[in-house]
Amino acid sequence: MPRFSVIVPVHRVQAYLHECLDSVLGQCFGDFELIGVDDHSPDSCGEILDAYAAADPRVTVIHLAQNGGLGPARNTGTARARGDYVLYLDSDDTMAPGTLRALAERLSATSDPDVLVFDFAPAYWDGSLGPAAHPDLLADGTGPAVGTIADRPELLRLPAFAWAKAYRRDFLLRENLTFPPGRYEDTPWSFPVLLTARTLATLPRVCVHYRQRRGGSILTTTGHGHFEVFEQYDRLFAFLAARPELERWRPHLHQRMTDHFATIHSSPARLPRSARAEFMRRARDSCRRHRPAPGVAGPPDTSARRLRRLLVRCGTHRVFRLLSHAGRAHRAMSARLRPVRSLLRKAALHAYYRLQRCRPLDPDLAVFSAYWGRGYSCNPAAVEAKARELVPGIRTAWICDPAYAPTLPPGVRHLRPDSAAYWTALARARFLVSNVNLPHRYRKRHGQTLLQTHHGTPLKHMGLDLLAYPAAADGMDFARLLEHTDRWDYSLSGNPHSTLVWERAYPSPYTTLEFGHPRNDVFHTATAADVARVRAELAIPDRVTAVLYAPTHRDHQPGRQPRLDLARLVAALGPSFVVLVRSHYFLAGEGLPCEPPGGLIDVTAHPSVEELCLASDVLVTDYSSLMFDYANLDRPLVVHAPDWETYREARGTYFDVTTMAPGPVARGDDELIDILATGAYATEHARALRAAFRQRFCPWDDGHAAERVVRHVFLGEAPATGGGPVVAAASPPVVPLAERRPAPAPGRPSGTPEPLPTPAPLAVKDWWSCPASASSYRCSRSRATCASASTRCSASPSPTSSS
Template sequence: MGCAVPRFSVIVPAYEVQPYLNDCLRSVLEQDFTDLELIAVDDHSPDACGAIIDEAAACDPRVRPVHLPENAGLGRARNAGIRRATGDYLLFLDGDDTLAPGSLRAIADRLARTGEPQVLVFDYARVDWTGEAVRNVRAELLRHGDPESARQVFRLDQRPELLRLLMVAWNKAYRRDFVRKEGFAFPPGFYEDTPWTFPVLLTAESIAVLDRVCVHYRQRRRGGILRTTSRRHLDVFEQYDRVFRFLDARPGLAHWRPALFQRMVDHFGVIAAAPGRLPVRARAEFFRRAGAHHRRYRPLGAATPPGRARWRGLLLRLGARRAYHLLRGADRLRRRTAECGLTAYAGARRAALWLHYRVQRCRPVDPGLAVFAAYWHRGYACHPAAIEAKVRELAPGLRTAWITTPEYAHTLPPGVRRLHPGSAAYWTALARARFLVNNVNFTQGMRKRPGQIHLQTHHGTPLKHMGLDLRDRPAAARGMDFGKLMERVDRWDYSLSANRHTTLVWERVYPSGYTTLPYGAPRNDVFQHATEDEVARLRARLGIPAGTVAVLYAPTHRDYQRRYAPRLDVERVARALGPGFTLLVRTHYFHAAATGVASPTGRALDVPGHGRVLDVSGHGRVEELCLAADALLTDYSSLMFDYANLDRPIVIHADDWDAYRAARGAYFDITAAPPGPVSRTEDELIALFADGAWCGPRSAALRAAFRARFCPYDDGRAAERVVRRVFLGERHALLPPVVPLAERRPVPAAVAVAVRTLPNVPDGPAGPAGPDRSAEPRAARRAGVVCAAPAAAPAAAPVATPATAPANAPVSAPAPSLPHRSRPH
């Protein structure tokens, strides 16, 4: 243990939770913050809970087992843990729940930043028995607000909305001296959290919040207390008696009576409405007692809630059980009738739109209309966006329209018409537009007409298996209908490719009669045209502190994982990198609702005294993130192929390469031919940054070979070549020739990269593709070596590549180079 008095006492009561208890205990003991004691209380459980606790105590001295002589219930088991606790702060965790990785570190850091408040409230996610995790729907109540504001620490009077959170004990940390001084303890019976949580929040002089999921609240399929039919649910009345007796004993808290009364009424309504909680013979008694409590505790002049809540409250007050259930039955009937009406309306609308589409297909193709979309209607992005912008520049006579939903409407530039997916205008455009451009496939219901031109841009260079290669990869295919996939492929007239490797893969896994356009990746054009001032403005808009090295962390999706799980502890990495670095975290778009840093999209997470983490998952233009970043950290994301065009450092973190390749399949071994050094563990990754390997000579050599192989056409004119060939009908031989790699001048990184000395970094390898570090002592490597970004990419010498990876010769030889606008560094 780190000191005589541990920072945290984590109290885990256990009763009939043997299938889950090991996971619960491990989630605490495997935290990266180790200054804790784990008080595991066996509440005389008839199963193996006691033995599991003893086994854990034998393996880890931080575990303090407590065995009660008889079953006391959840509240009294927690009290037994409180009596034995010695930590600065108390945390409670039920035996079937778990702590999220990194939670104790985040809690400790937040406590330090907010001056040791008496109570810290953090967030949780409900985890269904199927494995699906859903964050607390009221997570917005836990936002920190302005870091400089005094409201970072507050009394409940200043933020009364916190009473809308779930009133449980395990989503808070409590200063132990505060609990002991006030004499707080859990009562017996069900709903024991109610007379604990309300008094604690009302009494605390200093409260802070942490906007992070720290507890995974397991929703058991069977056996949970709230799913058990029992008369013990009537305990709720005695628990609220305790709450109001506490108010009566403290006249200074009397103004909270209306709020607590409303919470009580709402709580009664939840229990009355929950199927299966109350035995049939206890329901009439429940309503009688609910009515008595309503009359007893209703404050004078209490506001009447609006709508049906008013009638439910009145019926509870009267104890009118039959009328209450009749009202609920009428509500259910109304909802079902509305659902049936909506279903009928949706069916009629689909039929009308189908007929509308058929009629529009009979009209002539509109030669002046081009329709664009990207990422299943997720806004103005990727190659289609770059092509659309170039169409407006080079072919101003064409009208362009973009398919997207209202939530992404703000991403559209002025003058671009928005088409709502599934609307009549949408089907009209699909039926009549001359040009159709997408980086995924259009809806299966579309039928391409003679005279229409379909350009498939794709959205990255393939490292993982795609198309027909997924037929023997069920985890990745997820029930894909390959016949329908090929029907959509048959609609393509052109398929865009960024390099020969991509061309060979696409033509094999998407076999059809389209024409491949080996013109480069249009979204990467901006790398050659952006200015240093534009990069500076981008960084300021993202909130990157001036002078810090910005590292973009962009992991990809794992097909073998049922739900999203972060691969890196980004807070630990940020601490290790130090105050000179900012970590930009961009989760894969499949996981837009779940972030790797447990802060809302676009929010910053400061790691006290060390570094900064910015969640940029909601930023729609990934090429802008690349421009803003001084280095890229990724695993197997195709973003590495795009970022290589900037000729800035790339680090590959391949901690699960074997599992990823087995589940998804890969076209070559990225750890054998990487664009930069490779780490296999978090410690190796930190060591790469500690000794400068991430931006050293070996890193530059790997990147040069990678660029020569995968970036032959990305010279800043890819979109122009596409528009001239597809939209203007120019011959291939007359298109702008490709500028050689040696003559390209991508916009330089904003910060001259310098390796900071990282304190207390353990020695360790950098991975199979790491640099040779034997030439100088490790201490010298930490002395502050400067890794200057190269002024220009040197002409790449031929590099041997693995036999599994095709050489990167052009599909067709480009025309001789013409002078190209360049910008000196």
């Protein structure tokens, strides 16, 4: 008996059917059956279903002799279902990645309720996805985790979509629930389901992408078929009449019915013009026939909705149409005036900014920002904290969106972007610090100091070096870019490589500060207690190896493109590992494609990537600049480069990270699993690679970078050296690499290198003998060296060889 039975009724959807079926069969949770019901489709849908069934034993196909509609097709599939829970999926929609895993976990956590209600999101014809439809109604904390409709009456306000719920099959059999024929078949199904379920639970997660078709949908087809909605509500209230204990819900359902009639009547694409008056008369009769008893009030609502319902109940077709036209005209006028209001506001703020520029500079005000308003982080945050410590009388303000205001520490003023206070601060601040460029309308004043900290060591091409890579440049205005860099007074560099790149990619008359990256100071000042605290906050078990997986984004492939099979990785590594997944901040709102049970923690929303590094034992990344920062911890790194050649050609890179890597390089999932499972990431050879990498890219990151920046920029203690770079030896001097003691790895005292791990059984069988050691030792496909060898393994990978 599978955990889930996914029922897909199919009729005239051959253009979308492959995508629908693939979204189910590609789930990382495999305990399910898929039942495709061919509702006598005249196109090739039947053949498509048969092909999938021949290729995958989880697929069952039922061919109906005649077309009966969506409801009877679902009933046929339900009768064949064997799963604990039944799911319905329309054949032009798709199941979101990780849905079945998330549903299984939520069902287990809520003791297998009768019904689990989840969220969905629209999927538009251009490939874009809309936001979650009902996050507020389904959010945790709005009611008990498990209850009845009496505990969560707001669920009756959800659209009556059958595919937005998971149903316990025993519950459907117990209540003898079936779909009726005709359109709007979800109405007499969904409400009885909610009313009769003894246990209800919710999952505030998008599980279905609801396709918004440009044409061909039943709901966008004009005709008299929409009059079938009256029969469906007759069935619903007949069900209610047969269950006297449910009569208390009549006012709620009556409101839903009235709103539904109003929506159909207001939709130009549904009813012919000649049928609208008749529809309103039928709606009036239905409202009168099913109205609640006198004196029984429904749930409270807005005055606008009450007026709309009153017009439907009275059948006033002309007045209703007049108000509908007036509402559409008001919305259209507001939409046209919105750009005008925006322009007027911008003009007023610009005039205000010019006025503030006439006032004297505030010598004690410093303004900071990072990552286009994403909160308190990166190099500017480290500089801001050190400035408050060392600079007497300094007042600091931080530019960020209101959603990120809670990340600001006490004593730091919040500036909302494009507000009057924001433009006042830009006009009058003596110091400005950012890791991105300030807005184009900002004009630097004489006496202002602008420090560009950047946000990492560059591996990929930046600035003017993107001229030859249009896909990565994405319409970048290079002339404007140079205008912005001409405003910089200082450009912060973390290593000689960065100095050369910044001065070529951003050729402007600024002064380079070769001081190191302030955001990496914490790697040298954090204690074992700090490491233990962060691991406890992340719920990382003791004596478990924490792998931080932090990939970068691809300019040539918008959206989240999974490069690593997380479910397979977690399953292969077993309980002695936990994987922390940190998506790129460009993709922070998209979620993971899969959520395996245990062994994986999504840390994308964590405010500090530095704390995540402290909590981890090993970093796995592809081409992210985080590898340069993480090397300061002197902990193992693994480069996962499955698409290195494509990335290098599309974006451009300054060196080949696969030959100058800080540790082992995995060109695929198999190699990565081998490297982690066998401990090849922590061999002597891996340490040697990391040491060379640190020598080249971490020469000035010693825990005092922020202090050097503040003393030079804010206090003026380190004079420039003849127009060239200001070197880190000024104040305070750099601690030699051999004398640094980075934060201790989890469970080890400071300064102690990580022990060589005991190899675990490998997950693959492709091995070969290692010529660098005795014949009794063999290396995995990761090109790692045997524990007894001290030089790079010279064996070549041979996918076809095995022993």
